[in-house]
Amino acid sequence: xxxxxxxxxxxxxxxxxxxxxxxxxxxxxxxxxxxxxxxxxxxxxxxxxxxxxxxxxxxxxxxxxxxxxxxxxxxxxxxxxxxxxxxxxxxxxxxxxxxxxxxxxxxxxxxxxxxxxxxxxxxxxxxxxxxxxxxxxxxxxxxxxxxxxxxxxxxxxxxxxxxxxxxxxxxxxxxxxxxxxxxxxxxxxxxxxxxxxxxxxxxxxxxxxxxxxxxxxxxxxxxxxxxxxxxxxxxxxxxxxxxxxxxxxxxxxxxxxxxxxxxxxxxxxxxxxxxxxxxxxxxxxxxxxxxxxxx
Numbered sequence: 001x002x003x004x005x006x007x008x009x010x011x012x013x014x015x016x017x018x019x020x021x022x023x024x025x026x027x028x029x030x031x032x033x034x035x036x037x038x039x040x041x042x043x044x045x046x047x048x049x050x051x052x053x054x055x056x057x058x059x060x061x062x063x064x065x066x067x068x069x070x071x072x073x074x075x076x077x078x079x080x081x082x083x084x085x086x087x088x089x090x091x092x093x094x095x096x097x098x099x100x101x102x103x104x105x106x107x108x109x110x111x112x113x114x115x116x117x118x119x120x121x122x123x124x125x126x127x128x129x130x131x132x133x134x135x136x137x138x139x140x141x142x143x144x145x146x147x148x149x150x151x152x153x154x155x156x157x158x159x160x161x162x163x164x165x166x167x168x169x170x171x172x173x174x175x176x177x178x179x180x181x182x183x184x185x186x187x188x189x190x191x192x193x194x195x196x197x198x199x200x201x202x203x204x205x206x207x208x209x210x211x212x213x214x215x216x217x218x219x220x221x222x223x224x225x226x227x228x229x230x231x232x233x234x235x236x237x238x239x240x241x242x243x244x245x246x247x248x249x250x251x252x253x254x255x256x257x258x259x260x261x262x263x264x265x266x267x268x269x270x271x272x273x274x275x276x277x278x279x280x281x282x283x284x285x286x287x288x289x290x291x292x293x294x295x
Contacts, residue, residue: 001025002023002047004040005032006140008074008130008187013039014139015188020091021195024060026053036139042070070121070198072191075206077180077247079105087212087250088276089154090126090205091216098242102295106204116206119239124192124206127251130187132270133277150181150274157230160279165217170246176217178246180210183264183273191257207257210249211265218268237251 001016003009005214013023017039021093025037032262043059045052077092078101096102107124114120131150133140141151142196158164169177198204215223220233254260264270 003027003032003074004033005029005036005042006185007143008127008191010036010038010139010280011134011188012186014134015185015192016195018039018194019192021192024056024167026056026105031289033142036142038138042264062099065210070112070123070195070256071195073096073111073122073124075104075108075124075126077102077126077208077210077249079126080244080247082235082244083247085212086214086246086248089250090208090209090253097244120204121198121202122204123186123198123202125190125194125251126206126208128182128208128210128247130181130184131181131267132183132185132264132273133281134185135264135273137276138255139216140218140274140281140294142282149179149217149220150224150271151278153224154228154271154275154278156234157224157228157232157275160233162233162235164219165234165236166243168236169239172216172245174216174218177243178214178248180212180214180248181220181267181270182209182211182262183212183270186260186262186264189263190254190258192241193260197258202257205253205257207260208249208251209260210251211252212248213265214248220271223267224271224275227268227275242274 001009001023002011004013005027013025016023022038025042026045043056049231078098079096080088081095081097093152094105096105111122113164115122139147152163163219165176170177172178187209221234225232
């Protein structure tokens with residue numbers, strides 16, 4: 001698994017191992033963490049280093065026939081841009097308004113072309129907002145600098161330093177951006193289901209991973225205060241380019257294709273798992289700088 005030392009990747013590796021697979025993590029550790037690789041072997045390398053990729057593939061070829069391994073791609077709802085309607089379905093026009101969404105859309109189109117040209121099977125999982133942490137406390141989110149809302153809000157609760165909100169004048173109920181939060185373990189479960197589906201000959205496609213329920217930044221802050229029992233200080237600054245006001249997904253197709261349903265759909269559960277990770281499991285919290293900026 002490329003990126004298996006990262007936030008979603010490490011949770012996916014744990015889920016894969018629990019279902020009888022043997023995940024091989026390939027990661028350059030630029031954003032990932034070596035301590036997060038606990039299920040299966042680890043190989044250091046960059047996906048752009050073709051020679052190193054070949055070396056690793058040859059090393060494990062006796063164990064895995066890579067000619068028949070499909071691609072499960074981590075895509076994003078950012079490929080939709082500013083939605084014309086919500087909840088967003090997979091057939092919604094893809095008009096990304098930031099570089100991240102553009103890059104993911106490029107890979108989706110590349111996979112579709114490779115499928116036509118060479119029969120490469122693939123699924124693009126369009127995440128909405130990944131949240132939470134492993135309920136067992138073994139792994140969780142750890143970025144430096146940190147950019148994810150819930151982690152930043154919890155850091156504010158822990159340290160007392162205000163979290164920054166980019167924009168309070170959006171066309172939403174309280175003026176702040178609304179996002180659809182999906183527990184990282186539910187995302188990991190979808191990865192395993194997508195792999196098994198493709199290995200059984202399923203058709204290539206793109207699927208939304210969403211709860212079909214949105215929460216504003218201020219709602220997240222209030223829920224964090226409830227979970228932590230602490231005040232979360234915040235301050236508002238100007239809007240940031242590339243932030244749609246509302247992103248809520250329709251995951252009906254994932255239910256139909258993968259029989260996938262979010263188990264940890266409650267925002268309180270997602271925040272509680274993240275708080276437990278921060279307070280009890282995070283191995284380097286005190287040495288990690290925090291970028292207090294959210295959208």
